[in-house]
Each structure stands twice: as C-alpha cells, then as structure tokens.
Amino acid sequence: MTRTGWLLSLSVLLVAGACDTELPDGMPGSSLEDFPDGVVGDSNNNDDPTDDAANQDGAYSGGEDNTFDHPDSLGGANKDPFEALAERQEEGPPEVRTRLHSCQKIQNTALFNTLRAFGVDLALTGDPDPAGELFANGGDALGGPNYGSRKGESIVWTNSGATKAQDIWVMAAGEIINNLPNAPHCQVDGVGPAMFDDSNRCNESAVTCLIGRPATDEHLAICNHIVDSAADPEKGKLLAVAALLAAAHTCE
C-alpha cells in the first residue's frame, strides 16, 4: 500500500475505533482479514482482462449446432478487453489508477437540472430548436438509459453525445444571460449576478456560478477574450457563455 494509503487507512481506523456499533448477527465480522485480497472484478488477479475466461472469443458459445444462444452481456455493451488493457497500460497499476478521478459524462438528469438552475426554460419550443427541445429529443444521443434493454445510462462520452451537449449549451446561452440574475441558484442573499457588466466584461460571480467553482483570472481572461474576438459583442457573449458551460461540464 502507498504512503498515502496507509495514512488514510490509519485515520479511518482511528475514527472507526471511536464508534461503538454492533454488527448484525452472523456477518463476516469487523476485521478486514475476513475479506479476500486481490482485485475485485478480476478473476485472475493479474490486471490483464484479455486472459479472463469470460473475455475470450466464443467464451459462452461454440457453434450454431452445438450450443444455445448466449448473449455476451446482461444488456449493455461489453468493453473490448484489449482496449481496456491498452488503457490500463497507460493509466498505471490498479492501486494507482483507481484512486484517480476519471472524466465521466455529465448525467442527463444533472444536465437538465443545471440548465434549469441557470434559468433555461426546458419546455420552450421553436425553430431553431431551443435548448429544452434539443435536450428533450437528444436522450439517446446523450447516452440515456434504456432499461427495456437492461441498459443503464452511459457515463462515457460519445462523439454524438458531446456534440449534442455543445449544441444545447450554445442554444441555452442566450436564455442564461437573460435569466441568470433572477436564478436563485446563483443568488447570494437574494441578489444574483449579471453575466456581463456595462463594458461587456465577464462577471466573476456569474462565471463562478456557471462553472461550479471559484472562477480564476484565467477563466475571466478567456471569457473576455471570446467576447472581444467576436465581430458582434452580443454573439461573442453567447459564445463565451456556451464555451464556459461546455468546458465546465465536460467532466462530472
């Protein structure tokens, strides 16, 4: 175990030791020794998915005449073990890579809620499609679940999903600029920030609320630069807001 892992375990043990709770009858026990060592989910414990029995070609079937149809998965698509192996070789051993955040697709419900929180009317329809209509019709492209096929929502971006999200942010930008001061999500003590000041400069509080973390000078510089670069400042504002939102929500 790494140094930080030991420190973390020690601190958790100290906290846990202070708790006086009882386990349900007949449970494995309070000792980690009751639990197997190894890699959970890896039948060989060697971090090579290409040699797992279940990942071999034809693992569950031989031919049309001597075996029944065996679907490869319960519902969703299986990851190619060779693709997984290549990723693991880049990302490092499991005790390292599993402790680093991955970049997952924002979930559709979170996208919906975030748009609404910033003042977007998700029931709005029109031509071209406003953000709400794009979202309503874009569930499949955005990787939404298909429980009828026993498939949960994807957490991996696809080209079509990322493109759809970009379109949504672009179409949402105008509504957000207009409605942000009145959005309770971005208000402190009942006062919400305008997206831009009278000089078309990006407002730090507004940018902070949009990206979900304190805006840095770099964020503001980029935002201002996009506004300045456009031939029409109003279009520049739309692009700046859409770019901030798209960037901030690339990873959950």
Added chain:
Amino acid sequence: MDSSRSTLILFALVMACDGGGGVLPLGTGKNDTDDADDEVEASELDDRVVDYNEALRTASLKLVDVSPTLEQIRRVQHAPDQKAEYGAVLDELLGDPRFARRMIRFWRDTLRQGGGELDTAPVFAARIVVEGRPLTDLFTAMENTCPSYDAETETFVDGNCDNGVPVHAGVLTNPGSMAQFYGNMAFRRVRWVQEVFACSKLPAEHNGDPKPMGNGQYTSPWPFQSISADPVDFQDTSAIVCANCHTTMNHLAPLFGNFDANGDWQTSIQVMTPTSPEPVATALDHWLPAGEQTSWRFGVPVADLPALGETLAKDPAVIQCVVARFWNFVMSKEDIVDGLAVVPSEVLEPSLQVLLSNNYNLKSMLRAMLSSEDFVSF
C-alpha cells in the same frame, strides 16, 4: 452557430484540462503516456493537489444532480477551514431530498431496470442507502421490499411486494427484477445476481486445478456429473466446456424458476427449456440430477431464496462488490463488469472499514468516500 462548434469543442477541451492534472479521461487513456514505472505512477498520486472547491462541484453533481449553488461555492471558498466547511455542505447534500432521487437512479443503472413496475427494486435499494440501513437488507429484508417514492412529498412510501412469494428476500424476490430478467431456465436471473452482486462474469468458481476435457479444460470445483445432461447436455465438451459455468448456474437457477414472466411467484416452475422443435416447461431434473442440492457455491447449499439472501449478506465477496460499485460511482469509473473497471481490495479497505464500523451503513460509507484524500485530490 454551427460554424462555431469546432471552436467551442477545442476551447472546451482546453478548459477541461485546467486544474485537472489528476483526472483520467474515460475510455481514451490518460494524457501522459510516458510514466512506465511504478515510482512515476506512485508520484502521480503524490502530485495531486487537495482542492475542496473542485470536490464540492463534483460531489454536488454526484449527490443531487446539479452543480453547487453560488452560496455553497462561496462558503467553501472563503471558509477558514475548507475541509470542515466542505464536510458541512456534504452533510447537507446527503440530507437533501434530491439525494434520494439520485440514489434511485444509481440503483436503476446498477440493477438495469427502472420505470413503472420495474422501479420498486431500485427504490427499495435507494431507501436502504438514504435511511442508513444495513446494506444486507438488500438481500434479507422481508417487509416493505416494494416501496415507492412520492416526488411531491419527497418521501419513501412503504409497500410490500404482492407477487405471491412465501417469504420475501429483498431484491431477490422483487417482481420487477424477476420480470426484467425472465429467460430460459431462469439463467438470466442467475446471471443478474452474479454480475450485479458478485461483480464478475461467469464462470464464478475455479478449482485451481484445471482438467483437460473434450475441447477445453474443466475448471469448476463441482463434480462434473453434478448437472444434467438431458434434455440439454450441460456436460457437453465438444465446443466449449459448458459445465465451467453451468455447474454454478444449474445449482442456483431452480430457486428462481417459479417466477413467471411477470415476476409473480407460482407453485410450479414457470420457465422454459429451449428444446427442439418446441420449448418445454422446465423440470427440476433439467438442471440437476436427483440428489443434488440448490447452492450458491460449491459447498454452500441454499434451500430457498431467503436462505440465498442470508448467504449473500454474509459473503465477503458480495460485500466487497457493493463497496466497489460505490467507489466506481464516486471516482467516475465505468461499470465493474461490463466496463472492466476493476478495483483492488486494498483501495477499498478504508471504505470497507467504515462500512463494518457503522453497521453496514452505506450512507456513512459514501460520506467517507467523498471525504477521502483520493476524492478531494485532483
């Protein structure tokens, strides 16, 4: 606006990398491809920076499906003790009614079912998390295993499953789950239990001493003759060794055989055996020869579904699996089975210890994960 799309995508990618040195892109490998040895990889962990502002953003999206409010951002940003303030906001998020809805979605995706009649199992599992009940209730609860969620009052509503099961056993007897995974000889239901709660595909059992047999090797600990050979020849070895998986599956499937396609329990077997030219109703000896007992694993007999539930609740591998699924949720990893997002037991140990010390309370464990050095470091 279309002409601006490529500019936006490029800018988004640039922005996404800002401050994200410890973030791996999903499905594409990471940016730095040259760190080949363990020392470099270990230093990658040490190079991370604790960032409670970023942790708050991610935690909020994960727990309540929306980015944090400006007020929450400012509280953490300006707090003299950011760790304590982050913890305070975390507690608010875990107590927020939207957390219940998020957990329902988590379990829909995990259990691969949702909507209408298929929602009772996800809602039941979410309630266990939200109310801080032991995770073992997933398999052992005998009452209120089909609750609903009232979105208006933002509360769980008691409900018993009315599918005729003699004794309920958490999700194992849930009508929606049994309907969703109806299939020949109840094998899809077995596979659902194995993959969702044991976190691995079949074959699930290995004896460590493979024996050459037919066109392959026999790797199961069960006696080869312990499964039926007629009307389906599970002992066939001409293409693959069917028994490697089916010794486990055939000893478990009879427990699920009495659920019909609607998930209702009947007094006789309701699944079909895929014989030619027409399928026939499955009989017990289609799975097992006379004298064989239904079992979870070799040497672990289970007479019925409540007994299976008790067994799963005591199986360390099942407990570890649930912990791993939550770890992957927190760290934005893919599915542990379909996505091959495996997790070393040593990484799970701190979370597992919290779970053990808190009466198998998943909510406490989730809070510990979201407060961990790994989660707040980027």
